Structure formats: C-alpha cells, structure tokens
Amino acid sequence: MIKIAYFPGCSLEGSSKEYNESLLAVSKEFEIQLEEVHDWNCCGATAAHNLNKVLSISLPARTLALAEKQGFSEILVPCAACYSRLLTAYNELNKDAALLEKVKEILEIDFSAKVKPFTVIDFIQKHIQPKLKEKVKKPLNAKIACYYGCLLVRPPKLVEVERYEDPLMMESIVKELGATPLDWAFKTECCGAGLSVSRTSTVGKLCSKILDDALSRGATMFAVACPMCQSNLDMRRRNANVFLNEKADAPVLFITQLIGLALGLDKKELGLQRHFVPFNLEIFDKPIPKETLGKSKKVEEV
Amino acid sequence: MSNFEPKIIAFVCNWCTYAGADLAGTSRIKYAPNVRIVRFPCTGRIDFMLLLKALQTGADGIIVSGCHPADCHYTAGNYHARRRWIIFKSLLDFVGFDTGRITFSWVSAAEGAKWAQIVNETVDKIRDLGPYTDYSNLNKLGVGTITEVLNARTA
C-alpha cells in the first residue's frame, strides 16, 4: 500500500464531488491510499494573488507546511487552481529565503517548503499508467477530446510541461483505455472559469467554441482533469448551447471516471450520476465517426 | 559589525571576465564597490600562492573568475585552472580555511550582468560572515604567539 498526501480543496468537497469519489475509487484499485492532509485550508484561488502577495503565498503554504509536519514529501492536488496556487507558493518559498522566514512567522509553523505539489495527471502517469493496460477490463469505444484548460499546463515557467500549447499526457492515458484521442485545436483555450458565476453568458460563449471545435472534429465525449473545466463544460452547457447551431450532448468526464469505467467499476461509485449532461453507458456502443469535419486529418494524409 | 565592509580581491582573466566586467560598466550595471580586480592573461596564470597572499594582506573574500569551459582564449588555460582549483580547494578545506569566502566562477565577455551578480552575492555573503582574520592575524602576531591566536579564538 502506497501512502500519498492528498489535498482535495473545496471543489472536490462540493461541486465536483464525483472527481473525489472517482479518484479515491481508482486509487483503491491500484492499492494506493490517499491521505487527506489534516486540517487543510483554502488555497486562496482565485482572488488573493491579485490583492496581497504574502497572503496569497501564506494560504497554500499552510497546507504545504502541514503536509511536511505530517511526514510527506509531496502532495497530490487534483484541482488545477489549487495546484497552481500551491505550486506558486512552493516555488516562491524555495527561491526567496526571506519570504519563507516571513511566512513561517505568519503561520507560526517551522517548515522548509520542500513538499512538492503534483497533479492528478502526474499521479496517473507515475502510479497508475504503468499497470493500467493489464487492468483494463472494458476498453472504451469513444473518440475523446482531452481538454486541459489553463492552469494544468501553464504558465510554462512554473509548471514545466513540455508542449504546453498542445499537451499529450491525457491522450496517452485514454489511448491505454482503448479510446481514440482527438486531435483538436482548443485543448488549452479558456473556459471562462473566473466568470463561471458572475458572467454565465460569457462562459457559455467561450465553452461553445471549445465544444464546437471538438464536436466538429468528431469527438463523442470529453476528458478533463480540472473541476472548473468540468463544471463549465457540463453545468454551463445550456448557456453554451445558445451559441451552437446544433445542441451538444457529449458528456464531460473526469479522467479518473474514464479510468474507473475501463476498470469496470460501478457507475455510481464513480459519481457519474452527478453530471448535468447525462452520461449513459450506451455511448460506448455507438460507432465512432471516422470522417471528421476538421482539416488537419486530411492534411496529414496528403 | 554593521559597518563592516568586506574587502574583496578578484583574480580575473583578461579575455572573458575582465571584458565581462567592462561590459557591466558599459551597460552601467551597478554593483558593490568592495571589489578590486587584478588582471591576468588567463586563469591558467593564476598562482595558488597569490590567493594565500591575498588572504594574508587582509582580503575578506576572493573571486577567481575566467572563461567558461571551451571558451578559453588560449584553448585550455581554464581547464588546467579548474583542476588546480579542485586540488587547492580540497587542501584549503582540509586545513580548515574558510573556502566559502572564495567564489570561483565562469563569467564570459557577454555576461556583464552575471559579473555584477557574482560580486554582489560574494559581498553580501562575506558581509554576513564578517571579517576574515584567521589567516591575516597570523601575519600580525609573528613568532611564538600561536597561543595568543588560539586564546583569542576561544575568548
């Protein structure tokens, strides 16, 4: 049993409960115990860093400090916004000794800021993917648009992902689940997360472009690894459909849910009933479209 | 201690670091005035005895800097210097010199900013460490006063 420190953040306790459920279910299958950092607190997204740098570092730093005190050297952060905040804090504290001293004083915790945050994608690549192929029971018959959004892969100086404008990590994961990853253009476009509550029509417009590009290229569903991405593409689907000629009904699943399905886990265990755009297992029975409207496929054949 | 200003001597090669320091000047990059540059044709020319002499005269810190590997104007002087420094540093460490006071660096003719940074960081570091008297005091004390040095340390 591997033990890994885990920071769910607010989304995974609320709007994206199913992300939490599916992540825990999948981890269990691979004999990994995710241990929530005791007494964790808000990461400070999205407003704090615009207003007060020390506060914006101190909030996530407290969680890093607690994880360190609880004996961990790295911490799994499923939410992309949390990840961005924790990673920023980790980097700033490690390059600025004076800031670390200040934050130690504020938190009244003595720590070295050596606990490094990592994403669910990193987690899957390191702990799940090596043993994934042999465990897949029900290969997924789907053409999946892997959508990364902004903070999982950016800013490049902070996150250090190769091909940050066209990442391919989730593509390689869904391929091992038996699905066909989609080659498309909007993987890292903005979904409008910051305006999700205040300006739903703007979010709808932004999401409609993402949906349109993927669906016109033949996607049957979406894979995401960020609660905001999921919420906007799923919960704000109605707002997005306003801008589309044809209503989009492709479901938006967390990458962990897709893995769970391929492992043969129960729909409910994976929280699949919680989505706004309904998900039915029949989706895998439909033939996946070969021709795509997009031009890129054709170009490659020339 | 607060008004202690470190005395830093820099042994630099003519082609890279001296020119890099010139570039820092041409670019008007400001750095601490504590450093005194002594020019050598090449890092290969820098005699290890000169480092001892510098400490003897009261330098609190030393910078030794030349061309990056592969960039030596004379092809290989810096490679020979590198080996010499590896051995010399090993010896100084073993005898108990404070080798943290010696900054070894590669600064090219294009790295004016790096030169300024090396100087500033060395000055800051030495300012924190305080004056280096372990060695220069030996000079002042002379014959038979070793016990005084030891007593001064324990006091």
Next chain:
Amino acid sequence: MSRIGVFICHCGENIGGTVDCEKVAETAAKYPGVAYSVDYKYMCSDPGQNMIKDAIKEHKLTGVVVAACSPRMHEPTFRKAVSEAGINPFLCEMANLREHCSWVHLKDDSTTEKAEELVKVLVEKVKRNQPLEPIKVPVTKTALVLGGGIAGIQAALDIANSGHKVIMIEKSPSIGGHMSQLSETFPTLDCSQCILTPRMVEVAQHPNITLYTYAELVGLDGFIGNFQASIKLKAKSIDHDICNGCGDCIAKCPIKKIPDEFNAGLGTRTAVYVPFPQAVPNKPVIDRENCTYFTRDGKCGLCAKVCTKGAIDYSQKDEIITIDVGAVVVATGFDIKGTDFFPEYGYGRYKDVITGLQFERLASASGPTLGEIKRPSDGKVPQNIVFIACAGSRDPAKGIEYCSKICCMYTAKHAMLYKHKVHQGKASVFYMDIRAGGKMYEEFVRRAIEEDDVNYIRGRVSRIYEKNGKLIVKGVDTLLDAYPVEIEADMVVLATAGIANEGSEELAQSLHISYDQHNFFAEAHPKLKPVETNTAGIMLAGACQSPKDIPDSVSQASGAAVKVAALFSKDELTRDPLIAYVNRCGPPTYSTCVGCFLCVSVCPYLAIEKEQIKDRNGNLIKEVAKINPGLCQGCGTCVALCRSKSIDIYGYSHSQVFAEVMALFNERSLENV
C-alpha cells in the same frame, strides 16, 4: 628608484561625475615612487596626451599609470603617447576607473577609495614593468574566407582585387548563400539572383581566389599572420575536372524525393544534384547520405552508367588539406527558426504555416511554383494571407530577446509581392513595431500600406489553428483598445527569428574567437571594432555576427577586407611581447629549471621545447625547458604550474602580480623599487 607619473582622467563626467579625481591624484602623489600626479578632463585628447609627454620629460618619469577607461579601450593610445616621449611603451599601464569603477558604482567615498586603490595597484605593477620590444613575425599574405554567401563573396573579391590571394571555403555544393534563395530585394525590388550571380561567377574566375565548395574548416592553429587551416574537402563523388556539367546523371537519378534545402524544404531534389540552376560551380555532387549506392552497398550506380565522361567516382574519399594563411574572414551566415519552434502556431504541423524564407522561394521565379504564390498543402492560391512579424524575435519567453532586424522589411516586401501577384487577395501583417531605419526603407513600408493596401495590425498573434480548411489566426489589435481579432487565413507566413547557425559554438571554439549568449560571433568592440574579433587576424562579415540585411553584410565584408588588406600591406607584423620564458643564469646552475618537463603538456601551443645545456667540450650538463617565442601566446599556464618558478612571463611577471596583490589592503608592504 622608480619615478612614476600618475594621470587621472575625468573622462568628462564619466569618471569625474562619480569619482573625486582630484583627491585620487592627491592620494596617488603620496604613494612611494610616484614622482608626479595630476588629473585632467580628457586624458585621451591631444592636450591630455601632451600633458603626459611633457611630464615624462620634465619629471624624468620611468613609468606611467593612466587611470582612465578600460585598457581594452585606450591602452594602445597611451602606450603610443608614452613612446613618443621617449620611454618604452610597455612602461605604461592603465587603471580601469571607468568600466570597473565609476560606471558601476554610485557617487560615494567608497568609490573614490576604490579608484585610489586601483591606481595604487597599477603603480606597484608599473614600478616592476620592464622595457619590452615587440616581437616581429612574418605575414603569410593569403586570406581564408569562411562561407560563400554575399558577405564572403564581397570580402573575397575585395581582398583578391587588392592583390592578395584568397582561399574561400563553402560547406554546401555551391556558393551564393541565403541571398541566392531570395526572390526580390528590398527596398528596390530588384531580382536577388540577377545582382548576385555575376559576383558568384567573378569569384569562380578570379585568378587570386581558390574556391573549395563542399568543404569545411576542421581546425585553425597558429596566430595572426601565421595561421594553419585544416580544411576537409568532402568527397563529391564526381571528378569536377572531368565533369562538364551536362546534368545527365541528375536526370537519371532514381532518388528524387529528398527535401530540397535550396527551396527551404518546399521542393524535392535528387541524390546527385546541383543545388540550383545558377550554382557556382555548376557541377553536381552526390549526397552520400541519400544515395542508394552508398546507403545500400553499391546498388544502383545509374549515374556512373549514364555519364559519358566517366566523371562519377564513388571511391573518392574525404580529404584534409592544410593551408597557411595570414588572416581569416568568418562569413558563415545565419539560420532561421523553423515553424516547429512555435507551440502556439501548431508546432509546425500546419503545412500552410510557412517561414519567410519559404515564402521567398514561393515568390521566386526559380522556385518550386515558378513564382506563383501557391500554398504548400493543395497548391491553391491563397486569397487571404497573414504575415506575422517578430515570430520568436524580441520575445524573452522564447529565449530570443533581440530584434532580428530584417523581418520588418522583408515582411513588407512579402506582402507587397503577394499583392502584386494576387491582386484581389487580402494581406494582413501582425507587427509589434515597424523598424524601417535605412535609406528608402520607411518609404518602402509606407508604400506597402498605402499603395498596396496591406492591412497592418499592431498586435501579437496568440494562436493559429485549423478549422474547416482555414487557418484561424487569433490575435489582438492593440490600437483598437486591445480588441481581439480573428482572421480566417489560407496561408500564414511567420517572420521567424534569425539565429546563429547550428555548430557555430564549435566553430568559434576551434577559431578561438568569442561568441555571445545566442552563439553569434562577438566583435572586438561593439562600436569601434565591429569587424574584428578578440583574436587578432580573424575578422567577421555578415550575419554570423548578428542578423543583418544585404547592404549591411556587404559593408561589413568590405570593412573586413580592408582590415585584411591593411594587415597584408606589410611583410612583417609586430605583436605584443607578453610571452613566457624560462630563466637562464650563470654556471653552475644555468637555469633554475630542473627539466621535469611537467610544463610541456600544459602548453596548448606546443611552445615548450627541451634545450640541452652543454659545456665547452660538448658534454651535456643539463636539459631544461625552453619556450619558443614564435609559438607562445602568453597564457601563462606554465608559469603558474612551474614549482620552482623558473618560468616567468613578461607583463604579468611573478614580481608584478605579487606586488599588485600585496599592494591591496596593505599599506606596509609598499616599497619603492
């Protein structure tokens, strides 16, 4: 007893504004051995130099310290002045009060104090300087020109026309360089090849020029006036003495799908090929990496069968030749970033996103489309074309902070050429700033905007993606209050950054010249020595130093040629005598050198030899080291290695550097010698 004169320069406000020069002069006057000390506004001016000369005579000075700018700037000036007053030029040293002091510190007592100490150190040094005579070395009056682009061609012709021999080497099978790939040139829109090819032919036919194409420099030894260049002549597999350039072999070659370098990958070529119709020499070579005969063990051999002259020679081997040359002009040119460098523009996977160089080939009458603007994916004429300037350049996030200089102009030219060829088409240019400094340049850009109706949008492009057969260019128009702009384009041209050639770092290392952080070769001084390098006898021409347009490259090449011609105008040249030597003394020791010869292998110039000291009867007394003054370059590595300090070096002698170090921080050690 020394009588040192100290001359403190204010350099106007440059030093005087930060350092209390008067005080420095006063303090210096008190140093032991200083006979005269004075400060003056501009020491390098005529009155300033005269002050030094007069003082030398009046005060019978035995040495001079000029405390002014970097010795790398004015050391020759002051050494000359000193020698005009009758003392040896090597008795003059400079303290660097400007670059190393006033320009990098604030106005403060500590800065003045530093200036005083820098002067003190140099006073201690100069007291121990010895009069030296420059070393005279013969000059080989042959120049080596590396690279056969427009810069190399110009330099070679200028040197050859001044009566000196030139060896030109070019790594590809033909000279011509990037200029031969261009369609028309700004700001006159005259055909690039039409003005270039006569020059190429002139090079080939010039009695003073020896041309080696398909050749690379593998090593350069020696020093100014006396270099030995090792050149690899790659096997052409065709005997050019026999070949008449009929082209039958090219027509028959079955390997036809090799991406064509000359067409920037937009066309294909055969394995036996001439890069382009006007190539010089206009005879083919066999590209062994792609030729079946070489990749599959002697299969094929068609070209040998069709060659009526019997010129094909598969057994040819690479050959290394060594040539003595007196000077080198480096004109190896530049490269451009490929479209794959840009994640946001699709990592190079969209066929219709091309580089500016590829557009040149599309627009060129000799190009793959015979001058028609057709897009690579399907050969259609693009009706809506977008040009993106500063693709990579001026972008610290991409690691390229500099301006590539030529893109503004060629982008305007491209847009213009497009509009001239596709009258109803729409052309847009995304730009950051328009940099059109140059004769008739600004007017040229205005013509593109005003007469040819090119849509200039001030803003960057954040993404290009493909949709429904169109390239969607997402950008921003910053002049419209940062309003987002989307253009559905048929083709996009990136003015990608000009970069140093691959391997330029290694080339610089083998030439022993400096290069900057972007691997462009470094000039000796950014303003006053823009064509020389830090290594005497090696000059720079063209874009290998930084991105340049044709007129700039040609000007610099002519400048380099003049430097070479000036060097070749004398039969001998003099060089600084700052070299190492092994001491000699009377019997019975003859030298403190014990002949361990540990120094031999540290010398990169193989300058350390063994010398036998014999008695009158010819019996060997001892064997000691000897340094060949012709080979020694004065690095001093052997000096620091020698345990018994039997090797010393002029200019940085044991006693000089020792005194310099001891002078710092240590009042007591000063003595007048």
Next chain:
Amino acid sequence: MQELHNKIKSILENGSASLFIAYQKSREGKITPTFITKPEQSQKAYFGDDCKQNLAVYIHKQEVKNFGKVGIFANIYTLKSLLQIYAENQIRDDYLKVVTINPNGAIVEFANFMEIENYVNENKPAPNPEDMERVEKLSNLSREERWDYWLNELSTCIKCYACRAACPMCYCTKCTVDCNQPQWISTPSHSLGNIEWHIMRAMHLAGRCVECNECARVCPMDIPLNLLTVKLNDTANIEFGQQAGLKGELDYALSTFKVDDKENFIR
C-alpha cells in the same frame, strides 16, 4: 641476506654500477643508508621490514651522480619514487641498476623501468589504513576544529626543511621557499610562514607523492605532514583517476585535463 650481498657484489664487479646504495644496520640496531663502492663491502647491506627510508632521494645528489652508473636497493616506495622521477625526466634507464626483494623473499633485478612499472603495479601497496583513518577523522571535524588542529601542529614547525631534504620528489635546485624576489613565503618559522610553506609543499606534491611517509618520519617536531599529501593524492585519484608512482610515462594530474572534469563549486 647472503643472496643480496652476492647480487651487490656481482653488480659492482661486473661494472653495471660503480656505487651501490643500500640499507645497513648499526650495532645499536639503527637503520641507515650505506654507499658501497667496493665489492668486498657488499656484506654491509641489510634488508628487513625495518628498512623504511626512501633511498631514491640520493639519486639526485651530485655526489652520487658523479659515480656515473649507480645501483640501488629499493623497497616498494623507493621503486615508486624511482618510477615517478623517471617519468619526470630526472634519471635515465641506462645509469641505474635497481634491485629489490619481492614478497616471497627472492631477489629481483630490473633490466629497465618497464619492468619496474610492471612490478610496482603487481605489488602496489595499499594506502596506509591508519593514515586514511586519520584523514577521514580530520575531514569529519568542523572547519574551525580542523583549522585549530593544523595551526597547532604547523605552528611547531621549525623550518628545518628535513621534509624537503628527505623527499625524492623535492629535487628542485632552487626551491620557491628560498626565493626572495618576490618573497613568496615568509622566512621566519612563525605560523604564517609555516602554513605557507606546508601548503605550497603539499600543492607541489599533489598527484606526485608516492606516500612513503618519509617526510613525517624525519620531522623532528612530529608533524603528521604526510596527511596533507595523502589527502591531495586521494582527491587527485577520486576526481581525476590519477595516482603517482605507477607509470614510467608522465601522468600528472595538474598538467593534463579532461574537458568534462567535474566540480561542484564553480559558478
């Protein structure tokens, strides 16, 4: 022992050497060098485990050189020294006749330095564990403790230069310590001059010292001088894979380099 006497006798008789340098044991049991010029004196020679002195040092003496061809009885460290100074161009093959006793007690006579090189590499002495332990122990002290330790030790130096005189590697005709223009090393035997001298000595021996420990044995003040060179030899071996006294060709850590030599302190 008789065999050794016979060997020396025959070498002197057949003219392959006119002087033979060996050990002798006095009545008090003291081991000293002896210089045998007549075959009949051969029985003066002695050999045992107590013969530690490095006889190679005498090869440099003008008085010895005057004899022309010289024979020498060499223990393993003397052999290493001879090999090192041969590599450093100080002796010639044809002027030296070298004899040793191998671990089985048999006399070995070397025809040339190639044979010495092979022998030394086959019988390479292990580093002295005691010395290594002391170096290790010192290295583990704090910097201040090390400084105090060496200051304490080196302050007792009386600058008698016995260490220099006993070392076969210190063969310079004019040592830098004797140089007074400039005065590289302070003359009086106070702490500064002492440290300067010993640092310079160690640097000059780094990668050349064969670890015979003669310097420490001859030191009248019992300063463990050999630890300095043992430490630097260790560094040269770890960093550059170079060891002294094993090759007949020059292999000196500080006169060669590798482009990818590693260090962790240059910025």
